[in-house]
Amino acid sequence: MANDLSAAEAWTAQQRFIGVITPSGNTVVERITLGILRDLPAVSAHFSRTPVFGSSDPSPDRYAHEGPLAAATLLAHMKPDVIVWNGSKGATIGFAHDAALAEAISAATGIAATTSILGLKTVLAARGITRIGVVTPYADAGQQATLDCLAHEGYDCIAEAHAEPGDKLSDNLSYASVPLPRIAEMMRKVGAAKPQAIVSLCTNFPAAALAAPIEAELGIPVIDSTALGVWAALNAIDADMRSAVPRWGSLFGSMA
Incomplete structure (x- = not known):
C-alpha cells in the first residue's frame, strides 16, 4: 500500500x-x-x-x-x-x-x-452520460451561464444546486470555504432527480472529498471538476x- x-x-x-x-x-x-x-x-x-x-x-x-x-x-x-x-x-x-x-x-x-x-467531456462520452445534476458554488448569473453552456454542449441538466445568499460567497477564494455538509446537502438535492451522474464544477470547491461517500449513499456517480x-x-x-x-x-x- x-x-x-x-x-x-x-x-x-x-x-x-x-x-x-x-x-x-x-x-x-x-x-x-x-x-x-x-x-x-x-x-x-x-x-x-x-x-x-x-x-x-x-x-x-x-x-x-x-x-x-x-x-x-x-x-x-x-x-x-x-x-x-x-x-x-x-x-x-x-x-x-x-x-x-x-x-x-x-x-x-x-x-x-x-x-x-x-476530462469531463471524455468521461461523460465514455460512460454514455448525458443526463446530469449540476452542483456549484456560483451565484445565479454564473450558474445560469454554466447551465446554458452545458446545454449547448449537449447535456441535459435535469437538476441543479448552487450558492444561496446564506452561503455568503463573495469571490473565487471563498468557494473553498463551503463546508462539506453544505456540499453534501446540495448533492442530495440534485440526486433526488435521479441523474445519470452528479457533476460538481469549480476547482476551488472541495466537492471531490465527498465523491466516494455520496456515491455509496445515493448510488449515483459523482464527477468532480x-x-x-x-x-x-x-x-x-x-x-x-x-x-x-x-x-x-x-x-x-x-x-x-
Whole structure:
C-alpha cells in the first residue's frame, strides 16, 4: 500500500511526473491532487499558478492565454509527462476554449496537455452520460451561464444546486470555504432527480472529498471538476488509477 512505504521507497517509486496549472486564488487543487496521488505512489505532481482571483474576471468570455502559457513554460523545465490545466472555466465559456488552450500549451512546450473540462467531456462520452445534476458554488448569473453552456454542449441538466445568499460567497477564494455538509446537502438535492451522474464544477470547491461517500449513499456517480483534472492527467499517461477508487470514487475506476 502507498501509505506503508518508507520515505526512501516513496521517493524511488515516483517515476511519472504531471505538471499542474492551478488558478492563483485556489487552495483546493493542490490538496485534492496530492490526496489522490497518495494512492498512486508512482506519480508525482508539480504545480504552477496563473492569475485567477477576486470577484471579477477581466476576460469573461475567453482564456487569457498569457498566464497559462507562462505557467506551462515553467513546468516544462522539469519535463513532466503531461501538463494539465485544472480549472473549470471551460464549462461556462465552452469546451472548445479548453481544447484550444491545451493545443497552445502543447505547441509552446512540446509536452502533451489536457484540462479538467476536456476530462469531463471524455468521461461523460465514455460512460454514455448525458443526463446530469449540476452542483456549484456560483451565484445565479454564473450558474445560469454554466447551465446554458452545458446545454449547448449537449447535456441535459435535469437538476441543479448552487450558492444561496446564506452561503455568503463573495469571490473565487471563498468557494473553498463551503463546508462539506453544505456540499453534501446540495448533492442530495440534485440526486433526488435521479441523474445519470452528479457533476460538481469549480476547482476551488472541495466537492471531490465527498465523491466516494455520496456515491455509496445515493448510488449515483459523482464527477468532480478538480478530481477530473487529476483523472485527465493520469489518463493521458495511461496510469492505473484504480487504487484511488475507495477514497475518491468511481471516476478513477477506468480509463478512457
